[in-house]
Amino acid sequence: xxxxxxxxxxxxxxxxxxxxxxxxxxxxxxxxxxxxxxxxxxxxxxxxxxxxxxxxxxxxxxxxxxxxxxxxxxxxxxxxxxxxxxxxxxxxxxxxxxxxxxxxxxxxxxxxxxxxxxxxxxxxxxxxxxxxxxxxxxxxxxxxxxxxxxxxxxxxxxxxxxxxxxxxxxxxxxxxxxxxxxxxxxxxxxxxxxxxxxxxxxxxxxxxxxxxxxxxxxxxxxxxxxxxxxxxxxxxxxxxxxxxxxxxxxxxxxxxxxxxxxxxxxxxxxxxxxxxxxxxxxxxxxxxxxxxxxxxxxxxxxxxxxxxxxxxxxxxxxxxxxxxxxxxxxxxxxxxxxxxxxxxxxxxxxxxxxxxxxxxxxxxxxxxxxxxxxxxxxxxxxxxxxxxxxxxxxxxxxxxxxxxxxxxxxxxxxxxxxxxxxxxxx
Numbered sequence: 001x002x003x004x005x006x007x008x009x010x011x012x013x014x015x016x017x018x019x020x021x022x023x024x025x026x027x028x029x030x031x032x033x034x035x036x037x038x039x040x041x042x043x044x045x046x047x048x049x050x051x052x053x054x055x056x057x058x059x060x061x062x063x064x065x066x067x068x069x070x071x072x073x074x075x076x077x078x079x080x081x082x083x084x085x086x087x088x089x090x091x092x093x094x095x096x097x098x099x100x101x102x103x104x105x106x107x108x109x110x111x112x113x114x115x116x117x118x119x120x121x122x123x124x125x126x127x128x129x130x131x132x133x134x135x136x137x138x139x140x141x142x143x144x145x146x147x148x149x150x151x152x153x154x155x156x157x158x159x160x161x162x163x164x165x166x167x168x169x170x171x172x173x174x175x176x177x178x179x180x181x182x183x184x185x186x187x188x189x190x191x192x193x194x195x196x197x198x199x200x201x202x203x204x205x206x207x208x209x210x211x212x213x214x215x216x217x218x219x220x221x222x223x224x225x226x227x228x229x230x231x232x233x234x235x236x237x238x239x240x241x242x243x244x245x246x247x248x249x250x251x252x253x254x255x256x257x258x259x260x261x262x263x264x265x266x267x268x269x270x271x272x273x274x275x276x277x278x279x280x281x282x283x284x285x286x287x288x289x290x291x292x293x294x295x296x297x298x299x300x301x302x303x304x305x306x307x308x309x310x311x312x313x314x315x316x317x318x319x320x321x322x323x324x325x326x327x328x329x330x331x332x333x334x335x336x337x338x339x340x341x342x343x344x345x346x347x348x349x350x351x352x353x354x355x356x357x358x359x360x361x362x363x364x365x366x367x368x369x370x371x372x373x374x375x376x377x378x379x380x381x382x383x384x385x386x387x388x389x390x391x392x393x394x395x396x397x398x399x400x401x402x403x404x405x406x407x408x409x410x411x412x413x414x415x416x417x418x419x420x421x422x423x424x425x426x
Contacts, residue, residue: 059378062342062354062388067372070334075327075366080317083283083307086226087325090234090300094396095328095365096227104209104223105306108277109152110287111217112180113236114210116168116245118194118201119187123164125241130164133186142178151177151218160255165241172245172275174259177216184215191215207231220281226304233287233302236274246273263288265315269322274302276311284308286315290322295331295363332370334360334393335402341391342376342404347421348413350381354388354404368395376404384409 079085079099088096123130140156147153154176162170164183171180184194191214198212210224210232224232237243249267250260263286265271270290277285287304301322308314335341335356342354354376376389386406393400413421 059380060344060346061378062344062376064342064374064376065340067341067374067391069370069372070332075324077328078317078320078324080305080308080321082309083305084226085303085305085321086230087301087303087321088230088234089325089329089365090237090302092299092365094368096230098226100226100307102225102227104211104225106220106279106282107217107222107224107229107306108279108282108285109175109177109217110224110229110232110275110277110285110304111212111215111222112171112175113232113242113246113275113287114198114202114212115180115184115194115215116172116242117235117239118198119164119168119183120239120241121201122197123187125165129166132161133164133167133183134159134161135182139178139182139185142181146177146181146216146218149218151216153178154256154259156182157255162253162255165245166253168241169245169248169251170253170256170259172242173248173251173261174256175262175276177218180216181214205231205235217277217279220279226306229287229304229306230302233274233289233304236287237289237300237302243273246275264311265318269319271322272300278311282306284311284314286311286318288318288322292326294326294329295361297363299329299363301325328366330364330366330368332362332364332368332395334362334370334372334395334400335391338407340407341372341374342389344379344388344406344410346380346410346413348417350411350413352382352384352406352408352410355407356391357387357403357405360393360400360402362393362395362398362400364395364398370395374404379406379410381412382406382410 077087077097084100084105086098135156135158137158140158143153143156152175154170154174156178167179167183170176171183185191188194188197194215195213202210202212207228209228211221213219213221236246248261250258252258262276263273265288270292271288272291273289274287285306289300289302292299292301303321305314305318337356337359339356340353341356343351345351371394373392374389379388384406387403388406389404391402391404
């Protein structure tokens with residue numbers, strides 16, 4: 001046969017070495033596993049590194065510091081050894097302090113303060129002087145009625161007309177019994193109608209230990225306690241018309257002339273009123289008020305002293321009591337700006353104090369318990385000055401809130417700490 005050539009050796013199939021093939025395939029598998037592992041590692045690193053380096057950190061809570069209440073030195077009030085006395089600083093309800101007996105005692109002309117307030121409740125001045133009051137024969141007869149029993153009186157003329165304000169002025173400043181009685185009759189029509197109105201007014205104002213049977217105080221059956229009278233003094237000062245009248249040293253009233261306040265202490269040592277009283281059964285009495293400046297704050301003190309021997313000695317005792325009252329006030333510094341009330345310590349070692357953002361103080365009466373509670377937020381890295389909570393002070397019925405801020409920055413942790421503490425990040 002022609003044209004046929006035997007196959008070359010290179011064209012003939014070669015025999016495969018099984019061992020060599022297995023080794024080749026194993027190398028390929030190892031390469032694929034290595035590449036897969038590398039890819040997995042790279043993918044894991046691509047996720048882990050940003051999360052640990054950039055992820056938010058778990059916030060940390062603060063450790064609250066214990067609070068030591070400031071010491072408050074005490075002071076004793078100089079009460080007299082007779083009768084009944086009460087005193088209170090307005091706006092400081094816990095300051096009400098009494099001495100002597102707590103029975104209802106005759107209050108003499110302090111009764112006229114009740115008369116004025118009850119009349120004004122029924123017939124307010126409404127920012128002016130009120131309506132005119134024309135004196136009739138029954139009014140004029142009151143002059144002799146009270147003069148004959150030793151009561152203080154002021155001249156009256158039939159047909160004389162005074163304003164309501166002037167009638168109250170003569171009743172409170174001059175302490176004229178005939179004018180107080182005439183005022184009550186004008187407002188209510190009769191003495192008994194006034195007594196009923198006074199009883200209703202006393203009940204409405206919580207003066208349950210006070211009894212009024214007539215408008216002047218000439219009757220020893222007009223009685224009250226020191227506690228009630230201090231409250232009455234506060235009510236008198238709260239009425240702008242009565243407050244102004246009892247603080248008037250002298251004034252001129254048509255048909256009467258100049259009248260002078262019977263309160264000898266008026267204008268001394270801050271005294272601004274309120275009403276004297278004198279009766280055999282009551283002794284010398286004084287319902288008083290005085291203004292003082294304590295720690296740049298005006299404080300009004302209201303008090304009463306009943307059962308004195310005479311007004312000269314009573315006035316000395318009132319002045320001594322008022323002097324001791326100012327010593328009962330204390331300015332308590334609750335916290336100073338920068339005082340630490342809590343602290344933060346973060347897991348990576350950074351930290352800061354939660355400090356008072358401002359100084360806080362409070363004017364208190366006597367020895368008042370001071371307590372404090374602290375509220376804080378959980379924090380992470382923050383700049384200095386960040387508000388992180390507040391400290392709440394309680395003093396009696398008063399509450400003072402002071403913000404807490406960081407005294408220093410809380411720095412971010414370093415990259416190595418983040419990488420080695422994934423549990424605090426992830």
